[in-house]
Amino acid sequence: MTPARLQTIEEIFHAALDQEPDQVGAFLDTACEGDEVLRRKVEALLASHQRAGSFIETSAAGIATRIIENGQADLLVGQTIGHYKISKRIGTGGMGEVYLATDMTAGRKAALKLLPTRFTGDAERLKRFQQEARAVVGLNHPNILTVYEIGEDHSTHYIASELIEGETLRQRLMRGRMELSEAVDVAIQVASALAAAHETGIVHRDIKPENIMLRPDGYVKVLDFGIAKLAESGSRRGYGGRGQKR
Amino acid sequence: MTQLLADWSHGDDAALAELTPLVYEELRRLAHHFMEGQRPEHTLQTTALVNEAYLRLADQTHPSFTNRSHFFAVAAQAMRQILVNYAKASQSQKRGGGALKVELDEAALISPEQTTEILDVHEALERLATLDSRKAHVVELKYFGGLNHDEIAEVLKISTVTVRRDWVFAKAWLYTMNCITRPDRNDEARMTNGNQAEAMNR
Numbered sequence: 054m055t056p057a058r059l060q061t062i063e064e065i066f067h068a069a070l071d072q073e074p075d076q077v078g079a080f081l082d083t084a085c086e087g088d089e090v091l092r093r094k095v096e097a098l099l100a101s102h103q104r105a106g107s108f109i110e111t112s113a114a115g116i117a118t119r120i121i122e123n124g125q126a127d128l129l130v131g132q133t134i135g136h137y138k139i140s141k142r143i144g145t146g147g148m149g150e151v152y153l154a155t156d157m158t159a160g161r162k163a164a165l166k167l168l169p170t171r172f173t174g175d176a177e178r179l180k181r182f183q184q185e186a187r188a189v190v191g192l193n194h195p196n197i198l199t200v201y202e203i204g205e206d207h208s209t210h211y212i213a214s215e216l217i218e219g220e221t222l223r224q225r226l227m228r229g230r231m232e233l234s235e236a237v238d239v240a241i242q243v244a245s246a247l248a249a250a251h252e253t254g255i256v257h258r259d260i261k262p263e264n265i266m267l268r269p270d271g272y273v274k275v276l277d278f279g280i281a282k283l284a285e286s287g288s289r290r291g292y293g294g295r296g297q298k299r
Numbered sequence: 300m301t302q303l304l305a306d307w308s309h310g311d312d313a314a315l316a317e318l319t320p321l322v323y324e325e326l327r328r329l330a331h332h333f334m335e336g337q338r339p340e341h342t343l344q345t346t347a348l349v350n351e352a353y354l355r356l357a358d359q360t361h362p363s364f365t366n367r368s369h370f371f372a373v374a375a376q377a378m379r380q381i382l383v384n385y386a387k388a389s390q391s392q393k394r395g396g397g398a399l400k401v402e403l404d405e406a407a408l409i410s411p412e413q414t415t416e417i418l419d420v421h422e423a424l425e426r427l428a429t430l431d432s433r434k435a436h437v438v439e440l441k442y443f444g445g446l447n448h449d450e451i452a453e454v455l456k457i458s459t460v461t462v463r464r465d466w467v468f469a470k471a472w473l474y475t476m477n478c479i480t481r482p483d484r485n486d487e488a489r490m491t492n493g494n495q496a497e498a499m500n501r
Contacts, residue, residue, distance in 0.1 A: 059430045063468050070467075101474040102467065108474050109438070113417055114445025117378035118348060119408050120385050121326050130384050 065095050070102070129167070133157075135206045137165050137213060156201070156213065163201060164217070168210040179210070186212065188255055189278045196246035198266070198276045217274050223262035239265070242273035250278060322370070323377040325352040349374045349444075368454040372436070375444025382443060383421045386414045423476040427469060434469040437462055 065084045072080045077099070085092040129139045129152065137154040143164065144151040154165040186203040193199075199215040222239065225231065231239075243265060247257060257264075257278050266274045326348060353370040389409060409417075420442060428435035436455055440446045448466070452459045 054430060056430050063431075066468060066471070067464060097475050098468075098471045101478070102471040105470055105474040108477075109416070109420060109442050109470060112442055112445040113382050113413070114375075114378055114443060116385075116409055116413065116417075117381050117443070117445075120381055121323075 062091065062094050062098065065091070066098050066102075069095060069099055134165065134167070134209055134211055135202075135204045135213075137163060137211070139165065153216065154213070159201075162216045163213045164215070166212045166214070168212070188253065192250060192253065192255065192278070194246055194249040196242045196273055196275055197250065197278065198274045214276075217266045217268060217276075219266050219268040221263050222265040222267060225267055226262055238271075239267065239273050243275055246273075246275040322352065322373045323381070326374065326377065368456075371444060371446060371450065371454050372440065375440045375446065378445075379421065379439055379443035382417050385409065386417045389414050390418070419477050419480065420473060423473045423480075426476070427472065433457070434465045434472075437465040438469050438473070441466065 065081070068084065069077050069080055081092055081095060085095065130141055132139055134154075136158045137156055140153045140155065142150055143153050150167050152165045152167070154163050155161070156163045183203060186200070189197075190200045190203060198217065201213040201215070204211050204213065243260070247260070250257060255278055257275065259277060260275070264276045266276060268274065349371060352374065353367055386409065420438070424435050424438055427438070433455065437451055440451045440454060441448075446454065448459050448462045451462045455462070
């Protein structure tokens with residue numbers, strides 16, 4: 054099938070629709086000039102035209118809107134951002150969406166957090182965030198999520214970090230009470246992470262169960278250092294932020 | 300933003316690909332915003348949503364930005380991608396089962412029939428685009444983008460009569476393709492159409 058062929062088919066199709074029903078056969082005899090394949094194609098389309106009924110007449114846009122509303126849209130799956138190929142979404146939060154991605158340069162899996170444009174639209178705020186984020190990249194501590202890279206691709210800002218298997222402290226708490234010893238162990242590891250960060254002048258600003266990951270091997274990892282700064286409203290808050298004592 | 304849209308009007312598909320995530324995020328931001336302020340039973344009107352998204356992005360980036368048509372085209376493409384990704388995920392979860400399946404079934408945003416239709420139309424449209432890209436655009440704007448014939452005419456700079464003719468033909472063409480690729484779904488049509496439809500593939 055070629056574009057020219059389709060055009061011929063279409064012309065005969067529309068002309069046939071203008072004929073009286075009992076004249077269509079005779080019309081096709083003339084119009085198709087003995088080309089049986091052409092004639093069968095036009096006849097197939099005319100039959101489909103009769104039968105299609107409500108086929109695709111209801112737009113799927115309403116479904117798209119509901120998917121968007123529910124935050125279930127995975128537009129980025131399969132796309133490449135920077136040198137990361139996105140496989141699937143693994144989390145959504147106020148600070149952006151987290152995707153499972155493959156670092157095509159290093160050949161390893163990574164977690165890619167994409168910052169919403171409403172946070173990155175403010176140049177001043179973005180600059181402060183980037184300064185702090187670069188400092189976080191330098192943090193090296195077993196209880197702090199290792200950040201590989203802070204990057205930008207066509208105004209999409211992203212943070213690539215190590216991929217952690219396990220659950221958040223929030224998910225753990227939803228499952229049921231923690232033993233005292235378990236809770237103390239988590240608290241010690243979190244405190245250790247925060248102490249190391251404070252040593253280098255970095256304040257987390259948003260410590261909460263959602264930002265604490267528990268690995269199956271017992272390691273606790275604190276996520277999202279400094280990102281809270283980006284979400285603050287335009288009015289400058291004092292350093293130390295909400296809920297964080299210095 | 301404006302430059303991206305200008306590039307697209309010159310047929311730069313890469314620019315369109317860059318624009319899509321921006322449009323998508325704006326759509327989602329708005330959807331969230333509306334949902335928070337509205338009663339739960341409130342349903343968003345797609346065209347109103349896209350319009351609002353356009354006004355916001357246009358206003359933010361460039362006051363003299365007038366290219367509403369292209370914005371709708373990009374939005375339709377973004378929605379197509381959202382639907383196809385969702386439909387594919389839904390299908391693979393139906394096959395795979397497991398914990399995620401429950402989550403998806405609870406949401407029930409899309410029936411199995413809709414899933415199949417969306418994927419069929421998407422695939423057939425890719426073929427139609429190689430033969431007649433304007434018709435493929437008409438279907439994309441109407442089926443995936445939710446635009447009416449007048450709006451499509453404005454976006455594609457063609458008459459409403461042409462939109463209608465393109466739609467009638469494209470619908471018959473897609474329906475025929477559907478009967479070929481999924482004969483099980485439409486036995487009656489296959490009985491009548493079968494051999495004739497086979498000829499379409501040649």
